[in-house]
Amino acid sequence: MKKYLLSTVIFAFLGLATALAAGPIDGKWVGKIGDDYALTLELKTDGDKLTGTIGNTEGSLPITDGQVSGNNFSFKTERQGTVIPIKGTVEGDKMIISVNYNGNEIPGTLTRQGGSASTATASAPRMKPEETEVWNPVPKVITPGKTPLDAPSDAIVLFDGKNLDQWVSVKDKSPANWTVEKGVLTVNKAAGNIETKQSFKNYQLHIEWKIPEKISLTGQSRGNSGIFLASTGPGDAGYELQVLDSYENKTYSNGQAGSIYKQAIPLANASKKPGEWQVYDVIWTAPTFTADGAVQTPAHVTVIHNGAVVQNNYELKGETVYIGQPKYKKYESAPIKLQAHGDKSEPISFRNIWVREL
16 A cells, blocks of 8 residues: 555656646647648747747748747747747647737647646547648639740739830949840840849749850850849849850850859750750749848759759859859849840840749
């Protein structure tokens, strides 16, 4: 009898110690925010510090800057370059949270899985199929183009073959002075670089370009231009996707068509012959910076050249430089720039340029 009582006291003590050590916030929490948007938190406290992950059916992300004060807590996470602050409080096995997304406060309620810390060994309830169904947010409906080359209904058309109303000179912001003829935009090397009037952050870009059929010279002097995915200053400041005649034209690998100039060698050479139209489809994720200018998240780019992936979510080391190593400088959003390269070969042409903000 004494032995039984002693065992009971010991197990009760161990259960209480486990509950106290774990804290009211520790554990796995499952619930919803907003209009049925599923959410899972896995949290662990260490004094007044909070670590863990936040996720849904698409995966999970680490939390940062986690703080705990009694039953109250706060932390941050990041999605596609946007920092999302979250705060909440715990009442037993119920958690009330508030998610600040783009300035909007979205409330949510979660419950601890497996019960309180003192009963964490209890079996978790069996999930229903509906618990992993995500109904909101509902993707907006767009009208796709008639072909993959055509702009969807939500695209911003930057050049439709008619005029340069969306472009200005990089040098002095005067109207762009390149040649528009028969639906085609041709580089005017004497006029210098041009860039979009509008600035962008993250986007999908479609642009078609052509090397003249009778192109002269060799190497970097043969049909050279560039698409600066973010124009961060005058001249050639920014992040350059190289344009060049790379059909049977030898040059350094990180300077050929499809390269992130002087940074990333393309995964393949998908170049067509001079005189044939070529296509770049680009997914650009801009870098983000802290208030003091330090890099928070680096830039990433995916490039599809004539249907072939040549840059696969490449992480950039900084802005393009001709001499030296790339480095970042802080910016918020930037125009897209087309380069009037100083080589002596015949000027190249562009057409059908559109962008979708992401």
